[in-house]
Amino acid sequence: MQRSPLEKASVVSKLFFSWTRPILKKGYRQRLELSDIYHISSSDSADNLSEKLEREWDRELASKKNPKLINALRRCFFWRFMFYGIILYLGEVTKAVQPLLLGRIIASYDPDNKVERSIAIYLGIGLCLLFIVRTLLLHPAIFGLHHIGMQMRIAMFSLIYKKTLKLSSRVLDKISIGQLVSLLSNNLNKFDEGLALAHFVWIAPLQVTLLMGLLWELLQAFTFCGLAFLIVLALLQAGLGKMMMKYRDQRAGKINERLVITSEMIENIQSVKAYCWEEAMEKIIENLRQTELKLTRKAAYVRYLNSSAFFFSGFFVVFLSVLPYALLKGIILRKIFTTISFCIVLRMAVTRQFPWAVQTWYDSLGAINKIQDFLQKQEYKTLEYNLTTTDVVMENVTAFWEETSLLMMIMGELEPSEGKIKHSGRISFCSQYSWIMPGTIKDNIIFGVSYDEYRYRSVIKACQLEEVAASLVVLCLFPKIFFQDKGNSTKSANNSYAVIITSTSSYYIFYIYVGVADTLLALGLFRGLPLVHTLITVSKTLHHKMLQSVLQAPMSTLNTLKTGGILNRFSKDIAVLDDLLPLTIFDFVQLLLIVIGAVVVVSVLQPYIFLATVPVIAAFILLRAYFLHTSQQLKQLESEGRSPIFTHLVTSLKGLWTLRAFGRQPYFETLFHKALNLHTANWFLYLSTLRWFQMRIEMIFVIFFIAVTFISILTTGEGEGRVGIILTLAMNIMGTLQWAVNSSIDVDSLMRSVSRVFKFIDMPTEDGKPNNSFRPSKDSQPSKVMIIENQHVKKDDIWPSGGQMTVKDLTAKYTDGGNAILENISFSISPGQRVRFKHCLLC
Numbered sequence: 001m002q003r004s005p006l007e008k009a010s011v012v013s014k015l016f017f018s019w020t021r022p023i024l025k026k027g028y029r030q031r032l033e034l035s036d037i038y039h040i041s042s043s044d045s046a047d048n049l050s051e052k053l054e055r056e057w058d059r060e061l062a063s064k065k066n067p068k069l070i071n072a073l074r075r076c077f078f079w080r081f082m083f084y085g086i087i088l089y090l091g092e093v094t095k096a097v098q099p100l101l102l103g104r105i106i107a108s109y110d111p112d113n114k115v116e117r118s119i120a121i122y123l124g125i126g127l128c129l130l131f132i133v134r135t136l137l138l139h140p141a142i143f144g145l146h147h148i149g150m151q152m153r154i155a156m157f158s159l160i161y162k163k164t165l166k167l168s169s170r171v172l173d174k175i176s177i178g179q180l181v182s183l184l185s186n187n188l189n190k191f192d193e194g195l196a197l198a199h200f201v202w203i204a205p206l207q208v209t210l211l212m213g214l215l216w217e218l219l220q221a222f223t224f225c226g227l228a229f230l231i232v233l234a235l236l237q238a239g240l241g242k243m244m245m246k247y248r249d250q251r252a253g254k255i256n257e258r259l260v261i262t263s264e265m266i267e268n269i270q271s272v273k274a275y276c277w278e279e280a281m282e283k284i285i286e287n288l289r290q291t292e293l294k295l296t297r298k299a300a301y302v303r304y305l306n307s308s309a310f311f312f313s314g315f316f317v318v319f320l321s322v323l324p325y326a327l328l329k330g331i332i333l334r335k336i337f338t339t340i341s342f343c344i345v346l347r348m349a350v351t352r353q354f355p356w357a358v359q360t361w362y363d364s365l366g367a368i369n370k371i372q373d374f375l376q377k378q379e380y381k382t383l384e385y386n387l388t389t390t391d392v393v394m395e396n397v398t399a400f401w402e403e404t405s406l407l408m409m410i411m412g413e414l415e416p417s418e419g420k421i422k423h424s425g426r427i428s429f430c431s432q433y434s435w436i437m438p439g440t441i442k443d444n445i446i447f448g449v450s451y452d453e454y455r456y457r458s459v460i461k462a463c464q465l466e467e468v469a470a471s472l473v474v475l476c477l478f479p480k481i482f483f484q485d486k487g488n489s490t491k492s493a494n495n496s497y498a499v500i501i502t503s504t505s506s507y508y509i510f511y512i513y514v515g516v517a518d519t520l521l522a523l524g525l526f527r528g529l530p531l532v533h534t535l536i537t538v539s540k541t542l543h544h545k546m547l548q549s550v551l552q553a554p555m556s557t558l559n560t561l562k563t564g565g566i567l568n569r570f571s572k573d574i575a576v577l578d579d580l581l582p583l584t585i586f587d588f589v590q591l592l593l594i595v596i597g598a599v600v601v602v603s604v605l606q607p608y609i610f611l612a613t614v615p616v617i618a619a620f621i622l623l624r625a626y627f628l629h630t631s632q633q634l635k636q637l638e639s640e641g642r643s644p645i646f647t648h649l650v651t652s653l654k655g656l657w658t659l660r661a662f663g664r665q666p667y668f669e670t671l672f673h674k675a676l677n678l679h680t681a682n683w684f685l686y687l688s689t690l691r692w693f694q695m696r697i698e699m700i701f702v703i704f705f706i707a708v709t710f711i712s713i714l715t716t717g718e719g720e721g722r723v724g725i726i727l728t729l730a731m732n733i734m735g736t737l738q739w740a741v742n743s744s745i746d747v748d749s750l751m752r753s754v755s756r757v758f759k760f761i762d763m764p765t766e767d768g769k770p771n772n773s774f775r776p777s778k779d780s781q782p783s784k785v786m787i788i789e790n791q792h793v794k795k796d797d798i799w800p801s802g803g804q805m806t807v808k809d810l811t812a813k814y815t816d817g818g819n820a821i822l823e824n825i826s827f828s829i830s831p832g833q834r835v836r837f838k839h840c841l842l843c
Contacts, residue, residue, distance in 0.1 A: 027630025564646030
């Protein structure tokens, strides 16, 4: 990784995000590697952020009977959060001032208003300067809030992991890996995605109050006609929001159930295949998924109705505000177009910004409460070591156990109901379950202690690992001999960053975009419902195909995949397909249609403006193409950096007894922070380059608006109506086109999830594996479909009455040319005979 240019960047470079140019140029010209990513600053490191939040949380635990995690977060991040909120508010206030200048420019074309006409140029300059000030305020504020959200997520990630290593075994028995993955991926991501919207819970009401005061001066009491409609609409949105929250809470429980079963399946995939449980697991998960999707559809339809309120509310607000005034007092063009501009801002505040802010606070506080409950769970008690004791001493110990429970109690994982246990504190523990930590063979042998060459070589020799090392060297030198392209698998992420389209996936990609076209045909009546329904159906199909592919994949393929990466596909990426992709595509289609309509009307009224529109569109296309070259690669690297975080969590939970017995918790915390810092470097760079792009897009729009303003002022002549339409639509284009650009980038980013799902769908299958797939019927009950009838039981002459295993002269090797690790092994297991492997505990 390289040193970040941000460290020596000037104030101007930081303000305009110019320090990201080197990575943008490099990403455009060549493929980015991990070594091209910049180091993070010390203020963003997981060690620093976790220490800061942990200190405040410990202070909260010590000082209060009812500790609140939000108080600890407030002491860490509140003042910076409020600072950027105030800057955001100042940027939003400029939207309320712009219509006032617009009204004066329109008034300057009144034949009786020669004074205003003489200063029209200066009014135009003032209007353009407001757009520039707004750009310089909003983008740093939004980036700063995203940055704080990232830091909060990192600190809570670390706090949760540290708590996981301290949880008692009784608590861990009740928590699955799937629940922890859901807590980390689905809940904590809300801080990254929504913190920039949180301030609108107070900005929007203030802005509505300011706008209503300005509208009162224009329309007097008629203002409340449009306001009454917005209030009714806001109440309707509140009801829909409450309904959506109910569905989402119910759905969250079903998602947790599905992820619990999925994580258990992935962790024990060898047992699933050994006992031929693939069909049973598929039935269980698909039935949970079916129940989850019923709630997903309900929540999506409600959220869609909430979102579409923005698009149809504008006409009714303007109509109800202006029409009564025009009928009673006549048409005054200045007031009409100023009112329209005010209503555009008012509509955004009431129907989008405020509901989004409320939803953000609801989701964030819910996530904080869940994390707070987790952080207050019971911890295991470390035994008091007695260095003078060389044996394990148990005094008057009373407990109810099996052999495993006895070993757990000696290690401190369980507490005796009576008595004491003493030992020196030095324990060597070997679990009956194989456990390998992520990393190299050397990392697993030294296990966080200082390197001992003799001990390392001795372990290598005793475990026959010389053959493995030799094999790895051969694989590195001649990879093409051992790994051939079978034709049905996708290329690796390092070879292509575009959406992966294979023979399997092309149909579904086509289906997604056909759904978009279908929405265009139905916009008049249903406002995009076919699109939402179609994309959720696609998500259902893709989840089914991915689950089937994982269950039918050979172990040779599954062994190359990390557990965290597989869980990330079933949690994060499926959540994207269910929740974000349908409504993001819907927003993009609607916004694009609005922009096209506004550009056509403006160009018809003033053909000169069309000449300014052509280079703007060309600049937009070129800039977007330039940015996407880098952003797609950064997003791919960010996704690859996310998987090691969950893989490390899963690995730590599997080997928790081992690393506690050896006292390696600090070492594993360091490894976790290293994985977090790697992901942070990718995510921060993606956020920075995204803000560079959005700021340049807005700068292009500002230049376009300046051109439109002065062309209108200099060429229109005596015509209030034409100038009013042109400038009002130009201001609408300014806001809507930027939103459409952001939505297009979001769609492209979200399609990375589709790409990653297709990689799993196109995995090779086991030889001779039937391609039958289970699809639950609409009226099937889980209790019925889980029953698998054994056809062989009906045939008494075929089905055996007992099971016996006989092994004769078994020889096993790691490689064909290597030494045998098992040689000439013979044994027999009779029917009814039990065989088990025991723990090994050395003190």
